[in-house]
Amino acid sequence: MNTYSPRKFMARGAFFALLIPLFILGFGLATMFLWNALIPALFAGPVVSFWQAIGLIVLARMLVGFGRGGGRWGGRGKHAGWSKRKEYWNRMQSMSPEEREAYKTSRKGRWAEACRPAKKGGDTDAGETVVLPSDPA
Numbered sequence: 001m002n003t004y005s006p007r008k009f010m011a012r013g014a015f016f017a018l019l020i021p022l023f024i025l026g027f028g029l030a031t032m033f034l035w036n037a038l039i040p041a042l043f044a045g046p047v048v049s050f051w052q053a054i055g056l057i058v059l060a061r062m063l064v065g066f067g068r069g070g071g072r073w074g075g076r077g078k079h080a081g082w083s084k085r086k087e088y089w090n091r092m093q094s095m096s097p098e099e100r101e102a103y104k105t106s107r108k109g110r111w112a113e114a115c116r117p118a119k120k121g122g123d124t125d126a127g128e129t130v131v132l133p134s135d136p137a
Helices: 006-043 050-064 080-094 096-115
Strands: none
Touching: 006 050
């Protein structure tokens, strides 16, 4: 039984009210220390303060995006890829065996062209031998 408890609700609110500033402090300090350890030494860049590090985090989140998102299957959340896979599975199950084979061969043809290794030595077919110049030394 899950009952509403005002005391538990207030305790959770107080916990998160303390946790959020601690996360901001931790990420700000980590960014500041990493920046100040790497950027001036590698690129002769400026040293940043804590508030500038917080600004860098906010800027990076604005450029990359807020929240969860993207991911391999293009969805939101931890298991968003499963819904895409389920849609694909349902589509494949609704096809006849002939349609399914035709679809698979068309997909294989697309991937074969995209994933074919680059040819060395110019335009040659896969069966031809490529002769590279030997080392003069």
